[in-house]
Each structure stands twice: as C-alpha cells, then as structure tokens.
Amino acid sequence: MNAFSTRLSQTTRSLGWLRSGATGMLLIASLLFARYSWEIPLAVTAERSLYDLRAVATAPRVAQDPRIVLVTYTDETLAATAKRSPLDRAILAKALTALDGMGAKSIGIDILIDQAQPEDQQLIDAFRAMKTPTYLAFASHNTNNANMRDWQEQFLSNFQRSIAGGAVHPASVFFLPDLDGTMRSWPEQPRSLPPLLSNAMTGAPESLRNYNRAIAYRLAQDASRPVFTKLPIDLLANPDVAMALKDQIAGRYVLIGGDIIDTDQFATPMTWYIDKATDSNGVPLEDRPRNGQTIGLEVHAHMLAQLLDGRWKQAMPDTAIWACALLVVLAGALTALSGLPVWGVALFVLAQGALFASLPVGAEMIGLDTQTLPQFGWGVGWVIAFLAAGSAARALSGEQRRFAQSALGKYLPRDIAAEILRNPDSLSLTGEKRPIYVVFTDLEGFTKLSHAIEPEMVATLLNRYLDMLSDVVLGQGGTIDKFVGDAVVAFWGAPIAREDDGARAVAAALAMHEAGERFRAEAPEGVPAIGKTRVGIHYGEAIVGNFGGEGRIQYTALGDAMNTAARLESANKQTKTNVLASGELVARAGVPIFRPLGRVVLRGRATPISIWEPVPNLLAEKRTAFAHKVDAAVRGDATARADLERDSINHPDDAPLRNLVYRLEHEAEGGYFVLD
Structure with a gap:
C-alpha cells in the first residue's frame, strides 16, 4: 500500500495537480455515468432502446396459448352498432350470458362502465345472473386523472355497488407506461385500488401487488397463429353462433375489451424490433394497421400468462451493477494504458465489446430484469475512462521524455537517449539488478x-x-x-x-x-x-x-x-x-x-x-x-x-x-x- 501511495504521489506530481484532478474527476464521472445512465436524460432513451432490443431477442417464441382467449370489440363491431364510445353494452350483456354457460375459468372485462347508457339495466341483469367469476374494470380519478373524472368514478362506483354480492367483482386496469409511452413493467398497484385484473382472475396472493418489474412478453412461434386466440364479441352475442364456440371458451381465462384503431393502444419492447409484417401478437399489419402497437387487452393477457407461468423477473443486485460499472471503467482505462499496437488495441476493444454486449443479454436470459442495467452507460463510461487515462498517459509520457532529455542527456550516449525517448519504460524508474x-x-x-x-x-x-x-x-x-x-x-x-x-x-x-x-x-x-x-x-x-x-x-x-x-x-x-x-x-x-x-x-x-x-x-x-x-x-x-x-x-x-x-x-x- 505504501508503494502504491508513493507511486500515486509521484505520478500526481509528474502530471500536475490540475491535470491529475481533472483526470480523477473524469474517471469518477465515467463510473457514475456507467452506473446511473438509466436516470440521466437522453441516456435513458438509449438505455430503453437497448433493453427493448434484448427483451425481444430473448423473448420466447411460443405456440398459441391454450389457456387464454380474447373477446374483442373491433372496428366492425362499432360500425354495426353505430356506437364508438361508450361501447355498446347490449352486445356485452348478451356475450356475458353466453359465456356464463360455456365453462370459462374466469372472465376479465377491460371496459370502464363510467357513464349512463340506455342498455345499462340489461347489462346489470346479466351481471347479477353471472355464476362464472367475473372481474369488471375499475379506475379512479386519483390514479388516472387524465382519463377519469370525479363524476365518472362516482358513476362507476355506484354501478359496481348495484351488482355487488354476486360473481362479479371490481379489478384494477391501471397501467403506467414509461415516460416514452412504452409498457415494459407491471404497473404499480396502489392499495386504494382493487387487485390488478390478471391477479384478480387467478386469485394471486396479495404479495404480488408489490411486483413492479418487467412484463415477460412472448412472441408467436408461427406468424399465422397469434399468441392469444381472438374472437369478435359479435359472435358470442349471437345465440345461434355462440354455442359452436364453446370448445374455445371452456376451461380458459377470457378477457373482454377493445381491439380498435387508435384506442387503448400501447408501445411495447416489441414495437420497433419485431418483424414489421406482423404486430406483436403475430397478426398481419394489413389487417391491424397499428404500427406494431399492442392493445391494452393483449398487455393484460401477457401479464396473465406470466402470472400463470410464474416467470417472475429478479431484480439486478445493486452490488452487481456497481461491479459492472467499475469493471467497464477499469477496462477503458487499462486499454488506454496497455501500450498495445493499434491492432492489439482493436482486438482488445472487440473482445471487451463482445463481453459487455453479451452480459445484459445473458442476464435477461437467466431471468433477471435488466431494465436497470446501464448498457449504453457502459459504453459512454468506457469511452470517458479511455480518453481520460489516455490523455493522462500521454501527458506522463511527455514528462518522462522531458525527464530523459534534461536529466540524462548529458550522461547517456545519443543512441541510448533516443531509445529512451522512444520507449521511456526502458529506463527503470526504481532499481533492478543488471550485469x-x-x-x-x-x-x-x-x-x-x-x-x-x-x-x-x-x-x-x-x-x-x-x-x-x-x-x-x-x-x-x-x-x-x-x-x-x-x-x-x-x-x-x-x-x-x-x-x-x-x-x-x-x-x-x-x-x-x-x-x-x-x-x-x-x-x-x-x-x-x-x-x-x-x-x-x-x-x-x-x-x-x-x-x-x-x-x-x-x-x-x-x-x-x-x-x-x-x-x-x-x-x-x-x-x-x-x-x-x-x-x-x-x-x-x-x-x-x-x-x-x-x-x-x-x-x-x-x-x-x-x-x-x-x-x-x-x-x-x-x-x-x-x-x-x-x-x-x-x-x-x-x-x-x-x-x-x-x-x-x-x-x-x-x-x-x-x-x-x-x-x-x-x-x-x-x-x-x-x-x-
């Protein structure tokens, strides 16, 4: 330790206090950037993009999920009912009556009944008659003031009280995208709200309210067969057709909601990285021109599937994130100080690049949530450390040259002095045994x-x-x-x-x-x-x-x-x-x-x-x-x-x-x- 302190003191004096201080500050800045880039403006945008890329790269390709079916209002439904918002409730009432006799495990409805409609009594009667566990969307003004007014919340609460006591219960549909509008993580689940829709449908333990890490999205193995089956609600509202669909409903979790252009849509990690010929569910974009976005009902379905699979992402340990940041900064500094020829530095940098690119992907593959892993920050931190150490090394080399010229120029022959100027390390700055x-x-x-x-x-x-x-x-x-x-x-x-x-x-x-x-x-x-x-x-x-x-x-x-x-x-x-x-x-x-x-x-x-x-x-x-x-x-x-x-x-x-x-x-x- 004393030898290190002495060497550090000598190096500091050789560089000068100002340059040494600047180098130290840059190295500290590189470490902080490599650790906290998820919290730095602009850098977080790059971090999110890199996370999305590795989330898609590691997402499992699966066959169609036999446990979940989506029943959706489509634009064709809206055209047939001549209603767009609120959605037609008579169709919902008829579909619920049909579904109740088909043996579904549970039904989740991602539709807010937040204002009066002429068909409300028909829907109330359908809810009161339900025997299948059913969960109706609830939201509050406090948690979603952009879309829910106080009077809407009051109406919704009164409506749900009117059907209380039966098989229908409230469930939260509160989503909280990232600031760029992308749904990457499970939303917060405030105690003021009922359980999240997917949690309520499966009877998940109360402890899962605290889970707010990554949603484990899945991709379709076959583009012609989306991850989740979709049935138009019109079919289930038609008694002549509904019973023919019983095999597709029995024993499954049923999610009801909208699949409508420009309504209730979210960007997901797959939005910019999946095959643009299909959406995130494998549906051709020519049939669903949503620019790769995902409807809220599908997000609920992915969370429901994750809950059923028990695929919970583990948080990255803070010590591991710090260790990686420190490793990156050391790698950048040591690369600058390595003294390797250009081709050697290039190989060294490529090897480090492969390592630091594969680490987050590997972490994602083994079930870690890498949203806090600063991959872009690593790159910037490495560059800052490389430049800081390289600048200091060049300055120190200049000092060594001046030392060799001034201190040894009168004591060494020209060829030896020239060699020392080319390679200052050939002049031992301590002592060594030599014949x-x-x-x-x-x-x-x-x-x-x-x-x-x-x-x-x-x-x-x-x-x-x-x-x-x-x-x-x-x-x-x-x-x-x-x-x-x-x-x-x-x-x-x-x-x-x-x-x-x-x-x-x-x-x-x-x-x-x-x-x-x-x-x-x-x-x-x-x-x-x-x-x-x-x-x-x-x-x-x-x-x-x-x-x-x-x-x-x-x-x-x-x-x-x-x-x-x-x-x-x-x-x-x-x-x-x-x-x-x-x-x-x-x-x-x-x-x-x-x-x-x-x-x-x-x-x-x-x-x-x-x-x-x-x-x-x-x-x-x-x-x-x-x-x-x-x-x-x-x-x-x-x-x-x-x-x-x-x-x-x-x-x-x-x-x-x-x-x-x-x-x-x-x-x-x-x-x-x-x-x-």
Missing part, C-alpha cells in the same frame, strides 16, 4: 595539485579534464554514473544492453588513460606536473536505477561491482600499471588484448582475484606464451618463475612484469599477494 561493465578512473596527485594553484585554475583544469573523459565514455556508448572530484565512474549494459558493451568498455578504459596523458601534456604553463590517469575495469552485477529520494534523483549503479572497479583502479599504483582489469571482465569482454598479472587480494577485500593488464601492442602469440608462463608460475612452477624473472631483467622498462615477479616471490600461502 554491467564498470570503469573507474582517478587522476594521480590531483588533490595535492589543487592546493598548489588558484581555485579558478583548479575549476578550469578539472572541467576540461572531465569533459575529455566524458566525451570518451559517451563516444563509446557508455553511461556516466558520477563524478567524484576528479574521478569518473561509468558503466555499460544499462539502461540498455548491447552485445559489444564489453569491447566498448575496454576501448573506453584505454582511451581514458590516453586522454589523461594528453591532458598532462597540454597543461598550461606554470601548473605543476599533473599525474597519470589510472583506470580500473570490472564486470559484475549491480543494482541500476534512479536513487536519491524524492528531492534529488540520480541514475546510478550500486553494488560490489562498483567497489571492485574502484579497488582495481587503486591497485594500479602498487602493480605499476595504468589500466587494470579483473578476470571476470577479461572472460566476458571478448577482447584478446590482456596479459595476466597473477592473483591478488585487493585492499579491503578477503577473496583473491586474478588481475589483467591490456597490452594491445603485444603480438597475439607473445601474449599467449606469456599467459601460459604466468599460469604455470602462479601454480608454483619454479622454471616458469625463473623465466619470468629473466624476462623482467631483459625488459627493465616493464614495471608491471617486475612487480609481478616481486609478488610471486612474496606471495602468501595459497598463491596470492595481498595489496596494501
């Missing part, structure tokens, strides 16, 4: 020299000297670790490793010594003699990265490899060499220019190592012969040691050889010499 080639230099006697001349001259000389050695390091592709007074520490193999790093490091070590010699020769008049530049070079593991804490970051290497290179540089003075390398370096560099100088224990160390001197001007066969001779001498061969001693006498100017002979003569038990 590297380390070069450590020192200018002999410079501290004493600095006390003998003016400070201004010290600065001039030191800057020139360091410039000369830095040019060598950068020219050979190395990384300048640090300057310690007149000492230069450099390494190869990080932040980017190359196959020829070893050869580059060796070449740099030789060139740095030579640059030091030129510096000595070009010293201004009046400056005391300047000492030699000595170099130590080693290969080993180190921790490489940015160190220094929050306030001051330095790209550097830490570890034993650095210390060993420093000890090798110091050992030059005692071994009479200018450049001294370890056996590990010689084994890995692949540069055959070294001759062995025995085994020593470096100052401050306990373990002996082999040391080597680069002699690029010595012929290869002579280097090989010399190496064999030294190897034998180190193993205690007296002849080899005597040969080396004669060689040192014959070459009095070879101080490193003379020192080797001395060390062989005075080595400690175990075959090595301990340096001071």
